[in-house]
Amino acid sequence: MAQKSEIEWTDATWNPVTGCTKVGPGCDNCYAERFAERWRGVADHPYEQGFDLKIWPSRLEQPRLWKKPRMIFVNSMSDLFHKDIDRRFIDSVFDTMERADWHVYQVLTKRSSLLRNYVGARYAGGPVPRHIWLGVSVEDAAHASRIRHLKEVNSEARFISFEPLLGPIDEVDLHGIAWAIVGGESGPGARPMQADWARRLRDISERDGVAFFFKQWGGARPKSGGRLLDGEEWNGFPWRIVPKSILDALQPENV
Template sequence: MAQKSEIEWTDATWNPVTGCTKIGPGCDHCYAERFAERWRGVIGHSYEQGFELRLWPARLSQPARWKKPRMIFVNSMSDLFHKNIPKDYIDAVFDTMEAANWHVYQVLTKRSSLMRNYVRRRYNGGPVPSHIWLGVSVEDAAHKGRIEHLQQIKSDARFISFEPLLGPIGKVDLSGIAWAIVGGESGPGARPMEAAWATQMRLACEVYNVAFFFKQWGGARPKSGGRLLDGAEWNGFPWQIVPKAIMAELANQAENGK
């Protein structure tokens, strides 16, 4: 399945895999699980199996059919580096991303060591193609080791999602990171984010010259608390790493008022 996304930092989602399992506190109130489980048992629905891990080989060719360049969030409803996804299937996803190289692909994982090991093998320790952006999700200080794994990948397009930010990250090295996204948790039982935690990350991004995007405070609904941090909106984006084709398409859309 691929569709236009309501996520502020991407254009579309592509889910050649759906379903996942929890590996940390950031997973406790997973929005993807909550959505998928609504449809469990509904025969014929793409989530009739709920949030159980499922491969969708028929979706692998989707990006190649999108002729207009766009930014694509890969596996918004799963984690591409889940231990139960066969390596040859991950290969097929990367084959697609490499072939349909007029898009930017945003791959986000909590399984950072598995991603690091995979891309090192695939590219023989060399650089990851510039249109494939690799990121990690970090919810608190206990999990910032994922950042180190990301930094061990040879890429200019590394990014971090501090969402949901559940605690202070503390002292952090953001060397080599292009972009950071910060947001609070939303939905039933959302845990509050303190302003000091978000501001700390904003200041760290200034020190390391990292584009900073503040997505939301969260709450019962994603936009319950708005998007202002320290009295301003923060919409930082790593334009310097966006391929020329994407830049040209964005310029064309702006000219046509889209």
């Protein structure tokens, strides 16, 4: 099921795969798992299987039906590079993204080495198409190696989601990254984010020429703490990497 997204940094979600398994502390309070498990056992519901991994071939062509260009978050309810997803199905997802090239696709993973290896093989002859953005989630310093893997991808459109930010990331080189998104955890048992952690990533982003987006403080609900950092909204977006052919159709007033 594809839908308009309430996520601040995208327009729509596309889930050719749903369900996942945990790979680190950033997964402990997964919002997608919490949502999907509400429907486990409900006959004929898209999440009848809860958060168990499920492949949806019937959804592969959805972006081709959307004629107006959109920012599309790929697999908001899963991880495209989960080890149990057949490579041939990942090929099919990338085939669709390449054909429906009037959209921008935002692919986000915690399985950064699998992303690097797959993309390196698929695009061995050149860079990843600019309308396919590749990103990694990094929740703390212990998982900063995902940034190194991302930098090994031949793409101008690399981004990082520091959400939920669970600890300080003091020393990191973001040169070569187009966009940094920072946010605190939300939902039951949300772990608090300290202001200095967010400020440090903002300052590093400014130093290294990275567009900086502060998404939320988090709390019991996503909007509980608002999204002001030091009294300001930080809505940085990497417009420079949006292909010129679709730039005006997306958000011309922000360019």
